[in-house]
Amino acid sequence: MGGRLAMGCDIHLYVEKQVNNKWVFVNEAFWLGRNYWLFAILADVRNMNRGCVPITRPKGIPNNVTSEVQKAAEDWRSAHSHSHSYLTLAEIVAYNWTQIIIVDGILKAHEFYRWNDWGREDGENPDSWITDAGYTPIEYLTEPEMLEHIEEVFRKCENDHLETINMLKESKYHIRCQWTQPYYKMATEFWSEMMPRLLKVATDVGGCASDVRIVFWFDN
Secondary structure (H helix, E strand, O other): OOOOOOOEEEEEEEEEEEEEEEEOOOOOOOOOOOOOHHHHHOOOOOOOOOOOOOOOOOOOOOOOHHHHHHHHHHHOOOOOOOEEEEEEEHHHHHOOOOOEEEEEEEEEHHHHHHHHHHHOOOOOOOOOOOOOOOOOOOOOOOOHHHHHHHHHHHHHOOHHHHHHHHHOOOOOOOEEEEEEEEHHOOHHHHHHHHHHHHHHHHHHHHOOOHEEEEEEEEEE
């Protein structure tokens, strides 16, 4: 979702829980995909052109980190890891995920066609887009021009939507669009996949969100 940069950035995330005033490693695999909007929210990483208000700037590895996470962090330091930080579940929940961000994206013709017809009015994101074309030469159309281009293709395809999408995939044209979204819609996988698991860990320690934390860092 969004963001084409010279080098990719990934997150490495571990979960700890506090039991009897001691942090304990949660021996499960917690994986997050590459979502630069989420990275910007969690720790101000890859936030250059996004304008997100982060939960906090990177805080480093906690002093009382578990030995398992400490070893993982040390193993990754030689791989140019950066922006080490941690957040309790309480901090994550207290954050205002409903604040609004302006998204600036570049869409291909078929991406715009699908979004404009089946998601835009409902406040959904396009299926895919990029935020920066880099050095790739791109031919842009205004929205009226793009709509006219799509209508021409639609007629050639005899009003067949699937055939129109397939033909538009061959189009050289792009369009730059802006739309607004609440932060949580820019991190849907985090909320659908990660948060339920963190809440489950919290139930294991009496339901206290302050006794669960994620410890994480990034690599390029």
